[in-house]
Amino acid sequence: MKQISIIDGQNLILGRMASIVAKRLLLGEDIAIVNSEKVVVSGKKKSIIEKHKNRLKIRTRTNPRRGPFHPRTPDKFVRRTIRGMLPWKTNRGEAVYKRLRCYLGIPDEFKDHDLETIPEADISRLRSRFVYVSEICKEIGWNPIGGDFE
Numbered sequence: 001m002k003q004i005s006i007i008d009g010q011n012l013i014l015g016r017m018a019s020i021v022a023k024r025l026l027l028g029e030d031i032a033i034v035n036s037e038k039v040v041v042s043g044k045k046k047s048i049i050e051k052h053k054n055r056l057k058i059r060t061r062t063n064p065r066r067g068p069f070h071p072r073t074p075d076k077f078v079r080r081t082i083r084g085m086l087p088w089k090t091n092r093g094e095a096v097y098k099r100l101r102c103y104l105g106i107p108d109e110f111k112d113h114d115l116e117t118i119p120e121a122d123i124s125r126l127r128s129r130f131v132y133v134s135e136i137c138k139e140i141g142w143n144p145i146g147g148d149f150e
Helices: 014-026 045-055 074-083 091-098 133-139
Strands: 004-008 030-034 040-042 100-102 130-132
Touching: 004 014, 014 030, 014 040, 014 074, 014 091, 040 133, 045 130, 045 133, 074 100, 074 133, 091 100, 130 133
Parallel strands: 004 030, 030 100
Antiparallel strands: 040 130
């Protein structure tokens, strides 16, 4: 089995983490991100949530069922952010994107493994306000059923 890097997303800045993960994926690593609901987005809570609520209004006028589709769960939200930093429309980018896994909390299969962190994306670098991805997702329609995702 291939070696997989397990990154703990708790208190990591989303954009910085996503760019570093995208680069590592392009270099050939397999990556799993755990605690994706505890990743943070820098900025004022009200403006960030308003921005994401406005994105939900973007749709196809003729047939809204054709998309675009907007992720509402934190794991898909983080995965989609990383996708934006990959050349996912190419064969190479599609293969790279398939090697990325994002999880809510820490799954049982990763409990015994050492969790890696990204010091360049740590929250201690922030001097401004921030919002957790779980808070954004709750505002745009995610309903956490069970689990400790607060």
